[in-house]
Amino acid sequence: MSGTNSGSLVHRFLHWERVQPDAPWLTEPMSDGRVIDYSWAEVGNQARRMATYLRSLQLPPHSAISIVGKNSAHWIIADLAIWLAGHVSVPLYPTMSADTAQYIFGHCDVRLVFVGKLDGWNEIRKVVPPHTLTIGLPMSPVPEALQWDDIVANAAPLQDVHLPAPEALATIIYTSGSTGRPKGVMHSFASIFAYATQAGEFCGFTPADRVLSYLPLAHTAERSFVESNSLCHGFRVFFNDSLATFAQDLQRARPTVFISMPRLWTRFYQGVCAKLPENQQALLHTAAPEADAIKQQILKMLGLDATRLAFTGSAPLPEEIINWYRMLGLELLDVYGMTENFSYSHYSRPGLVRLGYSGQAMPGVECRIAGNGEILLKAPTMMLGYYKQPELTAQSMTEDGFFKTGDCGELDEIGRLRITGRVKEIFKTSKGKYVAPTPIENKLSHPKVEATCVTGPGLVQPFALLMMSAAARDELRDATAHEALRAELQNVLDSVNATLEDHEKLACVVVVKDAWTADNGFLTPTMKIRRSVIEDHYLPMARMWIGLGQPVILEAQVAGTRQDE
Known part of the structure; x- marks a missing residue:
């Protein structure tokens, strides 16, 4: 990657547009069952035409242009058009509240909004500033707006595209934040290019790779892994409808590299x-000749039979599940990163x-650990700062220039990082003792438990809230x-409490x-718990629950009123 091809993701796009114009880049399933492939040349044609239109608006250089919508081919094409102009x-x-959207539109003076696939636009529509143009991407719910297809049909492709300097601002990503x-x-x-070159080398990406895009592109995990890597390394992106x-x-998609939560x-x-029938499940754990065929059949059923690298992140998985995937031949690689370092830290x-x-x-x-246990980082992908x-x-x-992550952690003898909680999440019981919740949450693993707080x-003792899987x-x-599950959870509680200090033991x-869910505000868009929202909702019942003296309580079965009512 030398010369003109190496300065930025814009330079890389121009490279792939030139060397593999007809190769499919973005593959999009439509709600009517059709599947559309956009080649590098077609993406270039549409992005350049939209860039011509954006130039014609004569906005101040480096104006803020927003994209709101679910993942789609045109989300990425719009992003590219913004950069080319x-x-x-x-x-x-796409799940953002109108209040937060209004704050962002005003904070960075958004001049234009691209609206993509959305379930709810009506609330956000009300807070778009009067001077701000709205353009509907294909599949957007805004028939009254200017339409992408109409604009590109009437504009010529921009030839003298903007070639950004490395230090220039590319994007402002507003963190979902829990408070x-x-x-x-x-x-x-x-910083984006440093991520794509280094992560790409780690993954060994080539144009032959395939990924599935389904985590929110508005978050750095997907923006880095899918958009930045594909622009840099020329591989194919499939979308989830x-x-x-x-x-x-x-x-x-049958992805060759897959990332999930x-x-x-x-x-x-x-x-x-x-x-899977029980006899086949039992076979998996043996050296029987049929076991390999069943493992391959499971991976094929999941669509992961071609996957050579599989990543997980944001929270630990139960050992039983990690070992099950390993037995299938899929070693899940845990990763750690954040918005401020463009998801590039520890893999x-x-x-x-x-x-x-x-x-x-x-x-x-x-990476180093501060005296209070906080993880401090320096990285080539570090942000320019907060806008x-x-x-x-x-x-x-x-x-001395290290970023304070707000996470607590520890390093082992070969530098592997363990996240032990958030600096600000530690709380004090009525006994005046401090409790760090995350390490205890990580121990409360059970295959049927989806989230823990x-x-x-x-309170005299901490307690745990468990959200079970739908099944x-x-x-x-x-x-x-229900009695069997209660017994299983009591065993989990007893075994976890046996490892804790007296003041940490769960009541x-x-x-x-x-x-x-993210829709009801209890989870962030990347499926992390919003601790403050959960605590506001459940803490009023805590003393009543603990007063019952039962180790496992099913909220649905307990009659009682919230103590703030």
Whole structure:
């Protein structure tokens, strides 16, 4: 990657547009069953035409242009058009509240909004500033807006595209955050390109690779892994149309490299176990000749039979599930990164995976642990700072230039990193003792538990809230299964409590009746728990639950009122 091809992802795009114009790049399933392939040349043609239109608006250089919508081919094409015209892209989560969208539109003075696939536009539409243009991407729910197809049909492809300097601002990514207003993380073309070259080398990407895009492109994990890597290394991206078509879309893509969150790895595991006869499950653990065929059949059923690298992140997986995938021949590699370093920090190395650890520092990354246990990082992918918040940027850095992650952690003898919690999540019980919730949550692993929250500020002892998988919630309707599950969870509670200090021991575990989702605000768009929202909802019942003196409590079965009512 030398010369004109190496300066930025824009340069890399121009390279692939020239050397493999007819190769399919973006493959999109439509809701009517059609599947459309966009070649590098076709993407270039549409992005250049839209860039011509953006130039014609004579916006100030480096204006903020927003993209709000679910993942689609045109999400990426719009991002490229913004860059080719010399502007800055500001992605918004499709599930974002109108209040947050209004804050972002105003904070960075958004001049134009591309609206893609969305379930709800009506609330956000009300907060788009009057001076801001709206353009509907194909499949958008905004017939009243200017339409992408009409604009590109009437504009000539831009030839003198903007070639950005490495240090120039490429994007402002507003962190989903679990509390307070989102922060605008500024990334330069250099930081994004440093990620794509280094991560690409780690993964050994070539144009022959395939990935499935389904995690939100507004988040750095997907923006880096899918968009940046494919622009840099020229491989093919398949899109997921909806949750209902996920299995079908994964089968179509047969990704060679796949990244997912623990909840999905858990659901795959649960789904296979529910379908596979017990005699075949038992065979998997033997050296019988049929075992290999069954393993291959399972991977094929999942759409992962061509996968050579599989990543997981954001929270640990139960050992039982990690070992099950390993037995199938899929070693899940844990990774750690954040918006501020463009998801580039620590990756597990094949053959060196340690349960509960996020792997070793990537090339160019320096890591150290501060006196209070906080993880401090330096990386070639580091942000330029927080947009319009120089004081906050300064507070987030040490005097010698390390970023304060806000995460607590420890390193083992070969530099693998274990996340032990958030600096600000530690709470104090009524005994005046401090409890770090994350290490306890990580121990409460059970294949039927999808999410956990340990809490209890001001209480005599902490307790845990457990959200079960959909299948387990169905099981709870059956009295026998429900007693069996209660016994299993009591065993988990007893074994975890046996490892904890007296002040950390859990008074009980409460199985919550409602699912936690990003839509109802209990999870972030990347499926991490929003601790403050969960605590606001459940803590008013805590004393009543603990007063019952039962180790396992099913919220649905306990009569009682919230103590704030």
